[in-house]
Amino acid sequence: MTTGRLAYMPEPGSVELREYELPTPEPGSLLIETVAAGICGSDLHMFADKHPLKSIVLGHEVIGRVVDPATRPTDSAGRELHPGDLVSVVYFAFCQHCRQCARGLTHLCENAYNHWIASPDEFPHFTGTFGTHYYVGRFQHLFKVPDNVDPLAAVSANCALAQVSAGVDRGGVTAGDTVVIQGAGGLGLWGVAVAKERGAHVIVVDAVQRRLDAAKAFGADEVVSFDEAPEPGDRIARVRELTDGGADVGLELTGVGSAVLEGVEMVRPGATYVEIGNVMPGVEIGLDIGSLTRRSVTIHPVIRYHQRFLKGALDFISRNVGRLPFDQLVDATYPLDDVLQAMEDSKARKVNRAALTMGPDAR
Structure with missing residues (x-):
């Protein structure tokens, strides 16, 4: 194969399937074959013109297959890569030289998306995951997928699971804590699983019954x-009743601004509220600052994550195979040709989490 295809969004609401010559990777980079690409809420926001990125090769969640590791012989944990290995990739890059990278805050890199917003007409073309191939830049971290992990179970590890893990860590969740999670989509289900492994008592709030059923299957109390x-x-009132006055930690995973107004009232005085879902600029809400101050509620906005959380996410899935119903995470798969249908079904909430599949390794 000398060419590959990708889904390019020239402007919000429009998708073009394009074909390009496969690029030759530069030293430190890697070209992988896409096995599965998850459809995240951010992808839907981009498509609906509710995101700062307006023109882009779509997709950032991915499990890919190594073809030739000559230009990058090991993963970011130092493990040797071989043809056929499955890998998960940190979807953003670290430029290594901006102020945030210099301070060690690589997840806040000021140039994190430069590689992603490049035109597909320019090298290396395959900068998004909605395509037959994906180009992993030399400043992107990647990790081998454990042998016992199904690709569809791990397709959102580099976004939803790693992100939620970073949020749970930021919230300081420990054994015995009560945690309220707003939203039982892909982020919410991972949030339940991670918080439960830490020994928390978990309450989930959502409007869709099948999502709440899935949350129970993942361990929601x-x-x-x-x-x-x-x-x-x-x-x-219901959350306060279930938590004897308010949860110790709250996680906003809906992407709905008004949910924050509810969430900060669901936690106890002195609690921590972690904001993850609302990442789109321009969403304004009227917080009662005096109430926050008097109750000493701390709000932690969390965007992206340190690369260690992706390796931890893959290890988390591996040790929970057979215990958690990972087959419920992705409930619909589509070929690349049906990318528009996949986006529409996801937007309409006809599916909980969709993925594009492009290889025999994906079920």
């Missing part, structure tokens, strides 16, 4: 449905 608690005050 209690769920709060919009059907049973239709108003914000009802949901706040």
Whole structure:
């Protein structure tokens, strides 16, 4: 094969399937064959013109197959790569020279997306994961997928799971804590699993019953449905009742601005509230700052993650194979030719989490 295909968004709401010559990787870089590419909420926001990125090769969640590791013989943990190995890639890059990288805050790199927003007409073409191939730059970290891990179980490890793991870590969740999670989509299910492994008591709030059912399957101790608690005050009261006055840690994983107003009232005085879901600029809410101050609630916005969280995410999946229902994470797969249908079904919430599959390794 000398050419590959990719899904390019020249402007929000439009997708073009394009074909390009496969690039020859530079030293330190790697060209992988895409096995599965997850459709994340951020991809849907880009498509709906609700994201700063307006023109892009779509996709950032990926499991790929190593073809020729000559230009990058080891993964970021120093393990030797071989043809056929499956890898997961940190979807953003670290430039190594901006102020944040110099301070060791590589997850806040000021140039993290430079490689992603390049035109597909320019080398290396395959800068997004919605394609037959993906080009891993020399400043992107990647890790081998454990042998016992299904590609679809790990397809969102480099975004949802690693991101939520960083958020749970930032929230300082420990054994015995009560954690309220707003949202039972892909982020929420991973949040439940990670918080439960830390020994927390987990409550999940969502409007869709099948998502709440999935949250229970992943270990949620209690769920709060919009059907049973239709108003914000009802949901706040229910969470406070279940937590004896408020949760120790709150995680916002819905991407809905108004959820923050509810969430900060669901936690106890002195609690920590971790904001992950709302990443789109321009969403404004009216917080009662006086209430936050008097209750000493700390809000931690969390964007991206240190690369160690991706390796930890893959290890997490590996040790929980057979214990957690990973087959419920991705409930619909589509070929690359049906990328528009996959986006529309995801937007309409006809599926919980969709993925594009392009190889025999993906079920």
